[in-house]
Amino acid sequence: MTLFNLVHFTRPEWLLLIPIVGLLGVLFTMKATHQGLKQLIAPHLLVHLTHEHKGHNLNKWLGILSSLLLCLGLSGISFDKSSTPLYVAPNKTIFVVDQSLSMYATDVRPNRQTKAKQILRDILNQDMEGEFALVAFAGDAYVISPFTQDKQTLIHFLVALDPVIMPLYGSQFHKGLELATGLLDPTDTNAHIIAITDELNDQDAAFMEDNGRLSNLKFDVIALGTEAGANIRVPNGETLRRNGFPILAKTPVEKIQQATNNIGGNFYTHDLTPTDLKTISQSSDFSDARDAKDSGVLGVTWNEQGQWFALPFLLWMLWQFKTRALFVFLVALPLLPQQGKATPMDWFKTPDQKAQEAVNLGDWEEARALFENPNWKAASHYATEDYDSAAELLREFAHSPEEYYNLGNALALKGDLDDAIEAYKSALKQKPNFKEAQQNLEYLQDLKEQQKQQQEQDNQQGNQQNKQQNTPDKTQQNSKDNPRSEDENQDTQSQTQDKDPLNQDNQSSSSTEQDNSSQDMSSSQETQQALDQWLRQIQDDPGTLLQRKLWYLHQERRNENRFNEEEGMQPW
Structure with missing residues (x-):
């Protein structure tokens, strides 16, 4: 419990003792009256039968105050916090979710799509660690969210995920599994794939049996729907039809279970119990704590100061046993550790x-x-x-x-x-x-x-310098013999510069480039300002953004998707 981000209580339930201690303190400090005894006993005898404490109640009030401070100490009060690195388990969990039109079937109320999102939220809300990724498939498979340590990111995408935004309709379960295994490295041994689907054809079953990677990692399959099936009701309220007749989407539950068991996976139906959810989430947590790696994120840790609040109560208790406490202190004084000197325990x-x-x-x-x-x-x-x-x-x-x-x-x-x-x-x-x-x-x-190459280069440069020192410079000798040569060379260079129009063009072009660069800088600033204004007007609609992302991925695989459409692939 944190108050105004200044005070933090690790165990706030101990604060309930404060009113109890206060009430007891008031009862103990109340003066006792003898009104009933005065009516029964004579006043001259009552003086000898009762004793009235005439001293002050400082000791009692100190006890009450120290007890209240003790309650604060037991509650784990903290005033300062520190940053500590957070470590995450190397586990990797990939969710493969069916997004075919058959997910709108109503044999699971309200429909299979809503049930799938609910199942995913329940699994993510379990105590799972590591990195998580989300893959959705219909006629093709797409990475909705790459590996992330933030489970809320996946929940955010679940809100926008819907079969109608998929670029290519169909149900290709094997493509979702292929894309999920492709996200894993060969060294990822702590991997877990959780698949949710309502369809399994022969191609999907063959892929599951031929893919050896699935049998070497944790693999759970959750079947949505029933064998009897139900009609597909799309979001606009209409029922999906074919040749004028409603389509009945059936789920081959036994076939999915058989294919999953053949590769050593775990099969579940959509009626998951709390025990099933716990089993699925625990199957991802099988790594050793020593394999944890630094997440690169700093966490906030509150440093408790409760021990200082308990100290007044200890001193007050010692004061209640003054003579005995002094004796114990004198005996224990030689045994106190001193800095720079060995203690008796160091002998052992x-x-x-x-x-x-x-x-x-x-x-x-x-x-x-x-x-x-x-x-x-x-x-x-x-x-x-x-x-x-x-x-x-x-x-x-x-x-x-x-x-x-x-x-x-x-x-x-x-x-x-x-x-x-x-x-x-x-x-x-x-x-x-x-x-x-x-x-x-x-x-x-x-x-x-590199050292060898550098040494060879140094040797070559040294040999070249030695050759240059031993070879006489003919140009220097000629210049000494003919002093007019330098003046003639200078005149020749000046003449060539006058005759060469490129020098003038280069000078004019350099000035033109400077002007153009200044204009480009001003235009880039204007473009950036216009871009910022345009970005402010964009509405953050996760469904639309996700639909555009999937459409771009679909365009990258346009030729392959066109082939699937021409083959007459079932669109639900």
Whole structure:
């Protein structure tokens, strides 16, 4: 809970204790009256039977105040916030949605299209991580949204998605699957495809069985509609007809289930239960937390200060037991940790543990002196940029691919490129798919090649300079022998300039270019202002924008789409 973006409560339910503490405090501070006793007991005896506290109630009020502050501390009160990097799972989820005209069938109320959008929203609202993409298909398949970490982007496109905006009518499920698998890289192992369709022909089933990529990733298929089918009612209220008879759109549920089971996928009907939704969403979350990658986005984290609000209550409690609290404080005083001195607990720690504590504090110099483990000691030398010592240590015990990779890094930073290349090669022999080692190896090989070429160029330039120094300059000798030659050359150049009209044309053309450039700058500014005004007048209609996008994609594949239309492909 955040108040005016200034105060944040991590656990606001603890604030409910504040009125309770206040009420109890009022009850405890109320003075007790003896009106009933005065009526039953004589006044001269009542004085000896009752005791009236004549001191002040400062201790009680301090207790109430410290208790209220404790409630604030338990609520996780925060005043400042910090930015921290956010990490995302490497999962990739692609939604493949059928947008054929049969999605207007009314066997699922109000129609299949509305049900499909509802299913997608329910899945996206589950606890899913990673990147998401949206592919829609009808007579052809189109990428509605490329991979994004923002699930709201897909929900925004769902509002505008509709079968009537598809450039080419039909139902080509295999094209949607082909486009979805094409969005994935060969290295994407944490991939998940969720398909929603109401049709599956023989070509689609054959593609699913022949495409080995689908069987190697998470694949869920949700069938919309029923075997009995229903009429197709388009948005204007009319029923889609063929040869004067209403079209009955049937969903081959058993055929879709059989084809999905054959490749090891999971089949669902449109009547999804909460358990089904949870199963679908969890199937995307199967990566190790160590594989998470930096999203490049900074998140806001509120820093709690509740411990300071609990301190007054602790002091007040100590005051209630003054004698015992003082004794405990005197006993514990010698055991308090002091900066720069070892505590008794340090006697039981190994040098590596002490060095690790120094690393946690950022003191690599001290850690380098304390580490005994050669691997960690080499890491400390590497962190302090002592690459010579790090390389010497790593040479002694390098056996695994990771150790050879670290040795190569130390040698490369040391400047020993040849030995670094051999170290990377040793790492790749043991682990051929070691991508980092392969990249560093290729970089050093390219660097060696560049150094070799630069050295050859330097040698050639040096040889040319030596030849020029050893060869006498005939032109200088001639100029010394004939002093008139320089004057004659100057006269000749001036004459050629006077005779050559191109020089004058070049001067005039340069001035003309300057004028044209200034005019172009002014015209570009006017064009930009007109463009800004025009953009302000554009209405942000997501349906129209998405329709234009799909139409442009359709035009890029115009020849192929025309062939499909000529083949008489079913338009629903």
